[in-house]
Amino acid sequence: MSETRLPGVLVPAALAGFAAxxxxxxxGDLVMRxxxxxxxxxxxxxPSRIVMPRLADPHVHLDKCHTVGRIPHVGGDLMAAxxxxxxxxxxxxxxxxxxRATRGLDELATAGCGAVRSHVDWGTVDDPAAVPLAWEVLGEVAEAYPLVxxxxxxxxxxVMADAGHARRIAARVARDCGVLGCFVYDQPERAAGIANLFRLAQDFGLAVDVHVxxxxxxxLDGxxxxADAALACGFxxxxxxxxxxxxxxxxxGDLARVIDKxxxxxxxxxxxxxxxxxLQGRADGTPDRRGLxxxxxxxxxxxxxxLGADNVRDAFCPVGNHNPLATLALAAVAGHLDPPFGRWLGMISTEARLAMGLEAVTLAGAAVQGLICFEATTLADLLSAPPRAVPLGDLLERLAA
Structure with missing residues (x-):
């Protein structure tokens, strides 16, 4: 049986999938057959490089990204954005x-992403249930990229609260193997909208993703x-x-009750x-509440x-990166995600894929094409200045040449 070894690698224990x-x-030396x-x-x-499965970003907006330079009024709260x-x-x-979407996907690919979920604002000016142009374009653009x-x-x-509109949308989303979602805030229609969301997701066999x-x-009680709606229908x-x-x-106890649900x-x-x-915690002067x-x-x-990058350089956030490692680094600072950092890596890889309804990928049994490597020797270095991800297959070909 053909065996290949890559000497001198470091593997995150949390993503290894094998006992060590x-x-x-x-x-150790990575062994492949x-x-x-x-x-x-x-x-x-x-050891001179870190090898891990491809990363995942479960929440971006490729329809909006990289528009900040042409929006004259950036700043303010969510509604202003x-x-x-x-x-x-x-x-x-x-x-x-x-x-713009191609630029975003290039950034995700360069960062080592193997899976990404992009939200697309639904509807048109004339018809709130019509398929938006961005939905069609993203479907076309994705065909050129080796990622999900x-x-x-x-x-x-x-619109989600309107049964007719919602069913039209769900049918089209199902046809395109998409995900059904909506924006839940304090709208008076939210009870009907959430009920329609889960009813239609059940009918069409769709995953659900909600901005809430x-x-x-x-x-705010969204x-x-x-959670109550999902439990009630056994979704x-x-x-x-x-x-x-x-x-x-x-x-x-109030928080514990919601978390339990x-x-x-x-x-x-x-x-x-x-x-x-x-966007969050805005008032006069410096904000004193985190938005996490x-x-x-x-x-x-x-x-x-x-963890997700969410908005990248648009009206909602004028800075940012389509790079899950950069997102994790910011979360570590903002949310006190202390070392050892390996325990958080699943938030941008295995756990993120599971949240997207995909199979988790660890190194054990993984195909070479599903792995990436970085020139780094500690996770602190990797997060502080994320280097370009190199597909493991490309590295092996280069070393064999």
Missing amino acids: SGGDLLA QGQVVGLAPATAE IAAQRQDRAGWTAQDIRA LQRAALVSMP DEGLAPG VERV NGPVLLGHACALMNRTG LARAGIAVAALPYTNLY TRIHELRAGGVRVV
């Missing part, structure tokens, strides 16, 4: 969307409403909630540090928590 002794990073990893052998060279981006959207063309691109329909609550409670105002598809900032308003419903939560830190959701409490309560 060591700390955060396991050192028939193009698949079978384990680590004792090191025959000083929505208004500014809506104004820019009026001028979108297929060429414009394609150029999931498109998630981001539907406004009044993206704010710190008291009284997270609990979504068994993957559900991912993005933002959930208002969980910061809940403490003690999320855990029982199998609902995952995406923390989105770039956009939430930028309760990462530590959710994880302690058995809820899967993942």
Whole structure:
């Protein structure tokens, strides 16, 4: 049986998938047979690179990214960002969307992503249930990339609450193997909209992804409403909630009750540090509230928590990167995700894939094509200045030449 060895590698223990002794990073020679990893052998060279599965980003907006330079009024809260981006959207063309989405996908590929979910604002000016241009363009652009691109329909609550509109949208999303989602805040129609969301997701066999409670105002209850709806209908598809900032308003038994519901419903939560830190807690002067959701409490309560880049250089966040390692680094600072960093890597790899309804990939048994490597020797170095990801197959070909 053909065997290949890559000497002097470091493997994150949390992503290895095989038993081995060591700390955060396991050192050795990577052993591959028939193009698949079978384990680590004792090191025959000083470790010089980190090898891991391809990363995943479960929450981006490729339809909006890289528009900040042409939006005159960037800044303010969530509603100000929505208004500014809506104004820019009026001028979108297929060429414009394609150029920006391609740039975003190039960034994701360079960062080592193997799977990404992009939300797409649904509807047109004339028809709120019509397929948006960006949905079509992203479907075309994705064909040129060796990664999984999931498109998630981001539907406004009044439209999701309309049974006819919602069914039209769900049927099209199902046809395109997409994900059904909506924006839940404090809308009066949210009970009907959430009910329609889960009813249609059940009917069409769709995964669910909801922007929910993206704010710190008291009284936001979308997270609990979504959890209640999922439990009530026994929904068994993957559900991912993005933002959930208002969980910061809940403490003690109140918080524990909501977390228990999320855990029982199998609902995952995406923390989105770039956009939430930028938009939330705004007042006169320096903000004194973080916009993150309760990462530590959710994880302690058995809820899967993942990380996403969210908005990159648009009206919602004027800076950022389509790089999961950079997102994790920011989350580490903002959310006190202390070393050892290996315990958080699943939030941008194995756990993120599971939240997207995909199979988790560890090194054990992984195909060479599903692995990447970085010129780094500690996870602190990797997060502080993320180097370009090199596909492991490309490295092996280069070394064999």
